[in-house]
Amino acid sequence: VTSIGDAAFSGCSNMTEMNLPSNLKYMGCFAFRGTGIKSITIPKTVTSCGHYYYSSKSDSPFSGASELETVTFEEGTTKIPDYMLASESNSSYLKTVNIPDTLTEIGNYAFYNCDGITQMQFPKRLSYIGDFAFSGCGGLSDISFIYNEEMVKTENNGIQPYSLQIDSSAFSYCDKLTSVGLSENVTSIGDAAFSGCSNMTEMNLPSNLK
Numbered sequence: 001v002t003s004i005g006d007a008a009f010s011g012c013s014n015m016t017e018m019n020l021p022s023n024l025k026y027m028g029c030f031a032f033r034g035t036g037i038k039s040i041t042i043p044k045t046v047t048s049c050g051h052y053y054y055s056s057k058s059d060s061p062f063s064g065a066s067e068l069e070t071v072t073f074e075e076g077t078t079k080i081p082d083y084m085l086a087s088e089s090n091s092s093y094l095k096t097v098n099i100p101d102t103l104t105e106i107g108n109y110a111f112y113n114c115d116g117i118t119q120m121q122f123p124k125r126l127s128y129i130g131d132f133a134f135s136g137c138g139g140l141s142d143i144s145f146i147y148n149e150e151m152v153k154t155e156n157n158g159i160q161p162y163s164l165q166i167d168s169s170a171f172s173y174c175d176k177l178t179s180v181g182l183s184e185n186v187t188s189i190g191d192a193a194f195s196g197c198s199n200m201t202e203m204n205l206p207s208n209l210k
Contacts, residue, residue: 002023003026006028010030010034013034014036020042020043023043025047026049028061029049029060030063033065034064035065035067035068039068039071040068041072041073042073042074044075044076044077046081049082061084066093069093070098071096073097073100073103075100075101077099078104080099082108083107086110095118096117097111103125104125104126105130106126106133107133108131109130113137114137117140119141119142122145124147126164127164128165129167131168133170143180145164145181150162162185164183165188166190173197175198176199184208
């Protein structure tokens, strides 16, 4: 199995477990809506997923999977696809996300409206956090970035410090964020990246910010 279509298991309320195949590449919108799955591991082979976006709401494979509390991304995962865990109208019950050290990119809207998540520790190889990736995560109170001391090659065969880009509205309306300590790897903060974080009273901007 390489693809799971829209609403493939929607309404299977007695389904409490799903072992996703190692060759899976795509999961459709609402694929697991209304199931009883509490924990699931996303294979590293998944590169895209179905979604709908309408009236400031976003739906994804796990929208409406109200029993889902823990998601683990398989070791070796380098990118979390756009909209992977986006939730309509803060309906997500997701509490714990386990991400591997191999992760380098978090896609647009990846965790949109997942307001049950309270903390995220980003691996040091992370280089990109997409538009609205954590927007509306109202329970998120603690985020941490691990400094990466590695030097990387440039297009001109030079070297430069490892860099991390935070894109537009990435953490907008994360109401419980009070302070954020960005690592020195952060070189770019997009438009409205922390807009609406009304309880944030402290921000230490990195010296490498451009």
